[in-house]
Amino acid sequence: MARELKSEALARELREQMDSGQLPPGAPLPTTAELRERQYSTSTIQTAVAILRREGRIESRQGARPRVLPRRAIIARSASYVTADQEGRRATWKQQLAELGMVGDQMLGRVGEVAAPDDVAALLGVETGDSVMCRPRVMLADGEPVQLADSYYPLDLASGSPLALQGPIRGGVYRVLAEAGLEPGDCEEDLTFPQPTAEEQERLRIGPDVCIVRMVRALWTTTGRPVAVEVMVLRADRHRLTYRMPAQ
Missing domain, CATH: 3.40.1410.10 (Chorismate lyase-like)
Structure with missing residues (x-):
């Protein structure tokens, strides 16, 4: 089985927090500084955010922190x-x-x-x-x-x-x-x-x-x-x- 990349692990961790309600709809994601304290590099954080954006889990706008989207289709x-x-x-x-x-x-x-x-x-x-x-x-x-x-x-x-x-x-x-x-x-x-x-x-x-x-x-x-x-x-x-x- 392929080894999980750090960016995938971070995306999974944040996804689980969304699903559990720890990060409810409308809540901002942790800041880059906060995630770096958890031993994630800036490039890893950026890739994880991109993964979640592609999945439709978050919304990001220029100059603002990414926020969790509601899961209503x-x-x-x-x-x-x-x-x-x-x-x-x-x-x-x-x-x-x-x-x-x-x-x-x-x-x-x-x-x-x-x-x-x-x-x-x-x-x-x-x-x-x-x-x-x-x-x-x-x-x-x-x-x-x-x-x-x-x-x-x-x-x-x-x-x-x-x-x-x-x-x-x-x-x-x-x-x-x-x-x-x-x-x-x-x-x-x-x-x-x-x-x-x-x-x-x-x-x-x-x-x-x-x-x-x-x-x-x-x-x-x-x-x-x-x-x-x-x-x-x-x-x-x-x-x-x-x-x-x-x-x-």
Whole structure:
């Protein structure tokens, strides 16, 4: 059996203190000086902190001591976003987080026309760089950025509709589709696990070593017309994705 590195031993020791409640959520980690008194070198301490950050156990910000994060996962049941209940309603971010005992909120960026990225253009059936409508959002859980959700729509659908307004949309894209006489059909999700870009790090307030999930969700109508592409970046340490597959 491989010998445990000192950094791994320190990470394990701190992890056990978190699990036992000795270091509760919100508590700062011991200072570097305190850990050095326990015969750990500065490089060992830095590596152990990086391990815990990758695991989503701590949050560190520039100029502040790392703090213990709560171990509450945001359980995303993807079907709930696209499947209506018996009364025709679809769960909102705020409603889903309320069910998990958290406060959900969002920050809407500047709504407007942008050049379609490669993957968005392919899914919407337009050329790369063509103009599409974009609604960029940062999703919050208890005030903490945990997800990016940038929605893209064809201009012929979005222009002059609530999708182009700088504000929340009652009923979302599904209401817009209904008012346009369009019926939502298939939905597809594609997941990848890249390193966060500099822009994503800034918007989510994370470091480059925090793991993310990039989810691209495309929506078509029952006639096969592409009507929406949502590009989401999820903090892997704060999410659990759950899927239920129909038998047929």
